[in-house]
Amino acid sequence: MSAAISNPRLPLGTAKADDAGPRSGAATALKRLRRVLSWLATGLLLLAVAAFLALAVGPRALGYQTSTMLTGSMSPLINPGDIVVTRPVPVAEIKVGDIITYHIPVEDQRVETHRVTEIAAQPDGTCVVQTKGDANNGLDPWKATISSPTVDRHVLTVPYVGEAIRAIRQPVVLNTLMYGAPAVLVISMLASIWRKSPETTTSSNDA
Secondary structure: OHHHHHOOHHHHHHHHHHHHHHHHHHHHHHHHHHHHHHHHHHHHHHHHHHHHHHHHHHHHHHOOEEEEOOOOOOOOOOOOOOEEEEEEEEHHHOOOOOEEEEEOOOOOOOEEEEEEEEEEEOOOOOEEEEEEOOOOOOOOOOEEEEOOOEEEEEEEEEOOHHHHHHHHOOHHHHHHHHHHHHHHHHHHHHHHHHOOOHHHHHHHHHO
16 A cells, blocks of 8 residues: 555656646736736726815815916926915915916916015005016016905925826826726736636645
8 A cells, every 4th residue: 555655656746746836936927917907006096086186176175276387487496297286365465475376467367376576455455466486587577456355375386296187187098097997906806706726726636
């Protein structure tokens, strides 16, 4: 009995163990790839959720406003691609040196974020401000009348995020986040359920 167990089958068993080595390595590599894809998909989803909360929910819940700086007129404090976070404050609270975001009174009345250099209260209750970009050589060639009771004052600069948000808003990137990331998660979960454990397969063959 003991001679039959210890004789010719041992080399065959050893060969099977050697053959299982590459398969085990491939299974480990596949596991790592699935894990990386799962982390990537989760990260993309979290980024999309954070961007949605910051841009859609935050302004309504906390009362702040966000805009992306497009020019270098306020460098180095605010650079192109930075997010400018502002809060509405009463016009009476604005003082020289504050940075405000407002519609300029000329051209296309675009939104501008510049520093206040002069304030003049008017008899009708409005306020006229002179502004300047920190990186510009001269004052802005206009004076803006603030007729609303509040004006958006700068409270925070978030570097670089504006470019990322602009990229996320691109249709290709947005569709990838909405459909691609969940698809990767689902595929990874299904693969985890369906795959066979290498240890179980080896044990079955040995038996």
